[in-house]
Amino acid sequence: MPDLAARARTLLDLHTAPEILVLANVWDVVSARVVAAVDGVQALATASHSIAATFGYEDGENIPLDLHLDMVRRITAAVDVPVTMDFEAGYGDAGETARRAIEAGAVGGNLEDQMKPLDDAxxxxxxxxxxxxxxxxxxxLNARTDAFIRAERGTDRGALVAEAVRRGRAFLEAGAPVVFVPGAIAREEIEALVEGLGPRKLTVISVPGASLPTRELEQLGVARVSTGPFTQRVALTALQDAAAEVVGGGVLPAGTRNLN
Structure with a gap:
């Protein structure tokens, strides 16, 4: 698979480059094409939550894998940049799901540990x-640990950092190039995670109104920042606001562009 091999190498190089890799997650062909056309975009990531929502399914592997992979296949065929797929916890067989994701054209993926026993993860x-x-x-592989997002309310944040580092190091030792820690937002937590995992090994998610700017994350040594379901929510917010404006007697936004 020479083309896939080249795309995979490009994606890996983007994770180890001095510049942070910024991935605005996509969920269908038109969103993929629109994001890929943005200056500076060098790779795409799919959002499992957003793809599931597109077909009317709840997040959490509720969308049938065949349907999920079909959308990923359509996305990878529509763009010329590497695509990484969020395949959640692997649909019961992480290796087989990864094999099928590669067949669909993905050259990277997110895998949740769901705080399973570390040996199993x-x-x-x-x-x-x-x-x-x-x-x-x-x-x-963007090996994800859910240490933060599955913790009980009130759990000591320092203990969460330590657990994320413990699990993340195990994933790095197993060969994963980066570790994804959703829920880590505060500067001091990100600094501690970078120190514990090493520079250019941590990936985080950008949360509207809460996360640090990407330029600051880059300065802290973060390898990658993605947007998860939030880009779809941005689009849906604009859609609902526009619909409300028209229904309320107004007009569509004047700056609307012909993107499809």
Whole structure:
């Protein structure tokens, strides 16, 4: 798979470059094409939550895998940049799901640990990376730990950082190039995670009105920032606001562009 191999290498290089990799998550062909056309965009990431919502499913592997992969296949075929897929916790077989994601054209992926026993989580990471090797590509696994987002309210934040680092280091030792820690937003937490995992090893999600600007995340040594379901929510907010304006007697926004 020479084209996939080249895309995978490009995606891996983007994670290790001095500049932070910024990924505005997409959910269908038109969103992928619109984001890919933005100056400076060098790769795309799909959002599982957003793809599920597009078809009327709740998040959490409720969308059938075949349907999910079909959308990913359509996205990868529509753009010329590397695409990484969010395949949640692997749909019960992380290695097989990664194999099928690669067949659909994805060269990277997110894998949730869901705070399973660490040995099981590491085995899933190893299975995904093995699928990449079997396909002849350097599959870029964004190994996610849910230490923050699955913690009980009031849990000591320092303890969460320590647990995320413990699990993240295990994923890095298993071969994952980066570790995704959703829920880590505060500067001091991000600084501690970068110190614990190493520079250019941490990836985070940008939360509207709460996260640090991407330029500051870059200065802190973060490798990658993505937007998860929030880009779709931005689009839907604009849609609902425009509909309300027209229904209320107004007009559509004057700055609307012909993007499709």
């Amino acid at each position: 590491v085995a899933a990471v190893e299975a995904v990376l093995r699928a990449g090797r079997d396909a002849g590509i350097d599959f870029v």
